[in-house]
Amino acid sequence: MSADALGVGLPLLLLLGDRDQPHPLECAFVAAAGWLAVRAARRRYAADVLGEHRSALPVLGDWLVLLGVLAMLRTAFGEIARPSLALAGLAAGPVLTLAARKATHRHLIADRRSAQAVRRVLVAGEPNAVDEVVEHLAARTDHAYVVVGVVPVGNARLECGVPVAARLDGVDPHDRSEDAAAVLRSAAAQHAELVLVAPGPRLSAARLKRLSWALYDAGLPLAVLPGLVDVAVRRVQLDAPAGLTVLHIAPPITRGLQVGLKSALDRAGAALGLLLLAPLFGLVALAIKSTSPGPVFHRQTRYGQDSTPFTMWKFRTMVVDAEARKAELERDGANENDGLMFKMRRDPRVTRVGRLLRRCSLDELPQLVNVVRGEMSLVGPRPPLPDEVARYDDVELRRLAVKPGITGLWQVSGRSDLSWDETVALDLQYVDNWSFTGDVDVMARTLRAVVDGRGAY
Incomplete structure (x- = not known):
């Protein structure tokens, strides 16, 4: 909260004071108090929210609300400060708030890895x-x-290794208070702060309702699993027809304004990138040409959206006969990936300059041409090779439901250090839950991943 207050109040105080505007201290105090009030009213400081999310969209929304509040106050109290100066002073607020949120998020994740803040x-x-x-x-x-x-239902053996605090009767008991007594006793013994219930055939709605009453009366929170995995919260809507609690799951976004914005951002951003990075392209081409024989660019057939093949461009990072040597390395069991992709931490085919290009992700830059041509996106799953796609099952084929990307969740989550199952899970999570604001967030996180270099080989 202190970072939020200072982020809005201090820049405004300094700017208004420097330009001899009336009442700079009072204006700064009102703006800081308004910023805290807006964010508190929208539950940004709640214990279950603080540090959880890193998206910039909620912060931007809060800032626009603050501008509206301050505009009404300005109208009510008359001319106080020039609007342009006030807006310039307030502009630093959301930026500093985002920086503080990211720091809080990193601290929270570090705490949870050591079993704190849980x-x-x-x-x-x-x-x-x-x-x-x-x-x-x-x-x-x-x-x-x-x-x-x-607390399992029945006497079946569990594999999870967590202590069994109690067991519920496998048959719905006539006196359902037995369920409540067992769960409450177990919760007290384990100092549990939440009861998470996974309903099933033997844990009926009526049985669960009675259990929920007992938990509420005891002041113990209850959460119920709907059986869904990797569905973004924004896609879920609650309804209660005839008293039945129903979850409506919105389908993935495949058309509309967000798709148009994504396409426009892709092509405009890629074209601008090609223009601005032209000098870097020249330096990389010179380094490749002067250190190893062969072409500067490597062309490779990849599969894009709806299994459509296209030619993907990269800076060459391997020796010219790399593709021929791949089969030999696979026969020797050199593949360090547990799935369909071929990955080696110290691939002998990679040149000295190529290793540096991969470490900095510069080898991917020519794919901006593929983005301009509409074959790829800036953000999306990585485009697979034809021999990989030939071995895909129906689950893995769903990765091709969207355009492949230069970067994506795989890159900001570990890249080649990820297992095949983790890679597929991240890609499917993106396919089902992508949004325009999510793409912007991934691109921002990509910069840190490139600097960090983890998993780039």
């Missing part, structure tokens, strides 16, 4: 569902849930 969760439900939930939560450390105990 909620102790008791998971109850069908044994198979309980095992799946515990495994899914344990696979990542960027969320707030740590499972401290489980």
